[in-house]
């Protein structure tokens with residue numbers, strides 16, 4: 001996210017689409033009864049500021065009341081839907097991510113127990129299950145009781161496009177009036193199309209997104225769920241590479257980590273594991289000569305070197321490719337294998353012991369850690385509140401620790417990257433000691 005994205009944002013960009021007036025009293029009335037406004041609770045009539053520095057706020061040159069601000073997440077006293085008439089549906093889409101089952105479980109329990117919704121259906125295999133005529137799973141509290149202890153998704157997932165009209169036909173056939181889409185940028189684009197198709201037909205169906213992806217590339221929010229678990233797991237591979245490298249003669253530990261266009265996993269895992277000498281991310285270009293030279297110096301000075309490379313880094317060094325996956329995501333060249341080859345060849349004058357580790361899918365197929373488990377539960381609750389209020393084409397997430405509702409259109413307009421001028425990258429540079437540019 002660039003400062004210019006922040007500065008360009010207007011009040012209109014932050015408006016949430018509503019299905020209609022809220023006239024139904026919430027069944028959570030007793031719970032909400034004596035809530036006191038505090039620094040930890042934003043009332044439903046208040047707003048969460050976009051800017052959080054004096055400089056940014058001042059730059060807008062407007063009165064405080066006109067500063068752009070997000071709609072706060074959380075329960076509303078008056079609902080659009082009568083929960084007893086709500087059939088909800090859930091789909092999980094795109095790549096696996098720790099916490100998918102936590103989100104499913106929390107959605108089901110919150111929808112059924114807190115709000116008393118009629119039914120919750122789980123469509124299988126992502127958007128595919130909304131288009132292939134397959135029967136959805138009836139998600140009861142009993143069925144989901146223990147699923148949060150497992151990785152993956154009990155609903156299955158997929159990549160690949162489906163016709164929005166067919167998907168809406170399916171929702172109508174099953175009397176679904178609230179759809180929860182759990183996915184990343186691609187899924188959210190799909191959700192936007194679904195909400196638009198429902199609106200075109202005048203159907204009051206709430207479409208609510210829950211931000212999933214280990215890549216952490218969804219903008220405006222603190223992080224997507226699953227990201228922290230993934231980088232914690234990735235750090236274990238770095239530690240293994242460091243142990244191997246520091247125990248060998250001229251040991252090189254090379255670790256390739258996921259992160260298609262954003263280097264957040266590589267950056268954070270570096271800070272967790274420590275002992276990394278070079279972290280290579282898509283946002284910061286490097287040259288082969290610069291890397292070889294740096295590694296050679298490290299071997300001479302400390303006897304070993306550890307290199308962490310995000311899968312999207314250094315793509316300009318590889319043969320160009322236009323291939324895409326079924327969702328239209330560009331297929332990347334294998335930078336890990338390439339660097340293994342180049343380091344071996346480029347340093348062939350030295351007796352090397354190079355160990356290459358690609359933990360790949362192992363970092364995202366695991367259950368959520370404690371942090372993500374908490375976040376998943378809170379996201380699911382925020383998503384349920386948004387749907388019951390009749391908000392649509394909306395995504396929930398935490399921003400600077402506060403839960404917000406934001407238009408999906410805003411979440412898909414840009415993506416989140418490691419800022420080469422930001423504090424995170426500075427912390428990585430300070431930790432690795434690598435030069436500003438390689």
Ligand SMILES: Nc1ncnc2c1ncn2[C@@H]1O[C@H](COP(=O)(O)OP(=O)(O)O)[C@@H](O)[C@H]1O
Pocket residue numbers: 093094095126127128158159160161162183184185186187188189190191193212213326327328329
């Ligand atoms: N621009 C788009 N419009 C509509 N649907 C999309 C779009 N991009 C992706 N999708 C659909 O969203 C689903 C998940 O997308 P994908 O990019 O694989 O994962 P993620 O949501 O994790 O980024 C797929 O079924 C894909 O076809």
Ligand SMILES: O=P(O)(O)OC[C@H]1O[C@](O)(COP(=O)(O)O)[C@@H](O)[C@@H]1O
Pocket residue numbers: 093094095096097159184185212213214215258259260311325364
């Ligand atoms: O499962 P696939 O298709 O091999 O995809 C791998 C990609 O999925 C990810 O794990 C996450 O992607 P999404 O969350 O956007 O689906 C990327 O880090 C990785 O590049």
Ligand SMILES: [Mg+2]
Pocket residue numbers: 094184185186213
């Ligand atoms: Mg994606």
